Amino acid sequence: MMKTKVLDAESFRRTVTRLSHEVVEKNKGVQDVVLVGIRTRGEFLAHRVAKIIEEIEHTKVQVGILDITLYRDDLHGRLDQPELKSTKILFDIRGKIIVLIDDVLFTGRTIRSALNALMDLGRPSMIQLLVLVDRGHRELPIKADFVGKNVPTSRGEQVQVAMTETDGEDAVYLIGLDEKESAQ
Amino acid sequence: MKLQSRHLLGMEGVRKEDITLILDTASSFKEVLERPIKKVPPLQGKTIVNLFFESSTRTRISFELAERRLSADVVNFAASGSSVSKGETLKDTARNIEAMKIDMVVIRHAASGAPHFLTRVVKANVINAGDGAHEHPTQALLDMMTLREKYGTLEGLRVCIVGDIVHSRVARSNIFGLKTMGAEVSVCGPATLIPRNIEELGVRVYHRLEDVIPHVDALNVLRIQLERQKSGLFPSLREYHRYFGVTKAKVDRAPKPITIMHPGPINRDVELSADLADGPHSVILEQVTNGEAVRMSVLYLIGTSN
Numbered sequence: 001m002m003k004t005k006v007l008d009a010e011s012f013r014r015t016v017t018r019l020s021h022e023v024v025e026k027n028k029g030v031q032d033v034v035l036v037g038i039r040t041r042g043e044f045l046a047h048r049v050a051k052i053i054e055e056i057e058h059t060k061v062q063v064g065i066l067d068i069t070l071y072r073d074d075l076h077g078r079l080d081q082p083e084l085k086s087t088k089i090l091f092d093i094r095g096k097i098i099v100l101i102d103d104v105l106f107t108g109r110t111i112r113s114a115l116n117a118l119m120d121l122g123r124p125s126m127i128q129l130l131v132l133v134d135r136g137h138r139e140l141p142i143k144a145d146f147v148g149k150n151v152p153t154s155r156g157e158q159v160q161v162a163m164t165e166t167d168g169e170d171a172v173y174l175i176g177l178d179e180k181e182s183a184q
Numbered sequence: 185m186k187l188q189s190r191h192l193l194g195m196e197g198v199r200k201e202d203i204t205l206i207l208d209t210a211s212s213f214k215e216v217l218e219r220p221i222k223k224v225p226p227l228q229g230k231t232i233v234n235l236f237f238e239s240s241t242r243t244r245i246s247f248e249l250a251e252r253r254l255s256a257d258v259v260n261f262a263a264s265g266s267s268v269s270k271g272e273t274l275k276d277t278a279r280n281i282e283a284m285k286i287d288m289v290v291i292r293h294a295a296s297g298a299p300h301f302l303t304r305v306v307k308a309n310v311i312n313a314g315d316g317a318h319e320h321p322t323q324a325l326l327d328m329m330t331l332r333e334k335y336g337t338l339e340g341l342r343v344c345i346v347g348d349i350v351h352s353r354v355a356r357s358n359i360f361g362l363k364t365m366g367a368e369v370s371v372c373g374p375a376t377l378i379p380r381n382i383e384e385l386g387v388r389v390y391h392r393l394e395d396v397i398p399h400v401d402a403l404n405v406l407r408i409q410l411e412r413q414k415s416g417l418f419p420s421l422r423e424y425h426r427y428f429g430v431t432k433a434k435v436d437r438a439p440k441p442i443t444i445m446h447p448g449p450i451n452r453d454v455e456l457s458a459d460l461a462d463g464p465h466s467v468i469l470e471q472v473t474n475g476e477a478v479r480m481s482v483l484y485l486i487g488t489s490n
Contacts, residue, residue: 067212070216070224070226077488077490080185081186081485081488083185083209084208084209084212084213086214086215088215120224121220
């Protein structure tokens with residue numbers, strides 16, 4: 001199994017800083033902007049983006065946490081049920097610009113679930129999507145507004161995002177199949 | 185994580201990790217109940233029938249709300265005015281309902297073991313909403329959830345169940361569940377209403393409230409069925425109240441405040457005094473809210489398992 005580091009801690013930090021600036025630039029400030037992170041690593045990313053935005057704009061942006069378990073399209077008949085955690089969005093999203101944040105954009109199914117979950121909470125004026133890594137292979141017509149890094153992958157490869165909050169370091173790894181595995 | 189069984193028939197034999205999963209999931213569902221739109225989609229396309237052969241208001245409403253909030257399609261069946269009054273057997277009722285392509289059955293029945301019987305004749309998932317004097321698992325789960333919210337853990341918690349233990353499915357389910365979770369359980373009531381050999385379940389027996397009150401964190405006060413008086417199991421409601429009625433004067437002798445629980449409906453000033461039921465240490469309405477969250481949790485975990 002091959003494991004390649006595609007982002008180290010320094011470039012991870014720069015990437016999140018750039019993404020935060022892009023959010024401010026695109027929305028011409030942070031008026032009506034709120035951040036919603038998808039559990040688990042999207043939540044940590046959202047808090048980091050909020051901190052950087054506060055430093056550059058001197059305004060606090062609100063951060064919510066979204067759990068998409070109840071909206072998954074593969075909920076039934078799994079051998080292992082995904083653990084249900086709660087959504088914590090303690091503000092009204094009506095009329096807000098939501099920046100939805102996740103670590104990896106892959107098939108787009110997680111984002112589809114997240115969009116439905118958000119719509120059930122109210123009618124935001126706009127939803128934008130921010131991801132740290134876009135690895136391709138979309139199965140739904142979904143595109144991110146802010147992308148940290150495009151990582152071309154094959155379907156069998158894995159992208160692993162590590163964050164200090166849970167994994168002890170900030171890094172992005174590409175885990176490839178070795179020749180023997182990919183031949184199978 | 186996944187529950188071991190595809191039915192919920194009782195608390196007896198349910199593993200500790202399964203109870204914890206149900207309670208953790210229920211805590212997450214409480215957030216859904218705080219939303220302006222209290223509806224989520226996980227059971228979309230599932231059909232659930234509520235088979236209530238015994239009258240019930242709050243359990244049936246609580247199950248029905250939980251089912252609808254998970255986006256299931258719901259059919260209600262009450263024994264009175266149905267084919268049952270024309271002499272249909274439980275087996276035929278169940279098979280007919282199954283022929284209508286039902287995914288889950290919630291059943292309440294006066295006969296102990298009716299839900300277990302149902303699992304042998306239908307393919308649907310079965311949830312016991314109370315069978316005779318046997319079990320009422322979702323009530324025990326909501327009681328445990330309420331206590332866990334208040335104390336953080338059930339391990340070592342001292343709970344006394346007061347009243348008519350012998351006829352109570354709530355008592356049995358609570359004893360099984362609480363013991364599995366590591367709580368210390370006792371029962372208190374007149375000797376005529378305490379089952380013989382109940383100590384074998386690992387509970388202590390008291391016949392005087394005054395003896396148990398100094399040693400408990402919570403009292404789960406059961407409803408006294410008025411018809412038990414007619415069968416001579418206790419002399420009068422007044423006498424019952426005097427000896428086993430939970431009152432402020434009695435609990436005030438405890439070294440620290442005792443949490444008051446009741447599965448409802450309350451006979452005010454019979455088994456429980458009104459000032460305690462409405463007092464600061466009563467968690468009776470939290471029990472009702474948690475009941476909905478717990479039922480959502482059970483329906484969700486079982487309904488998405490196959």
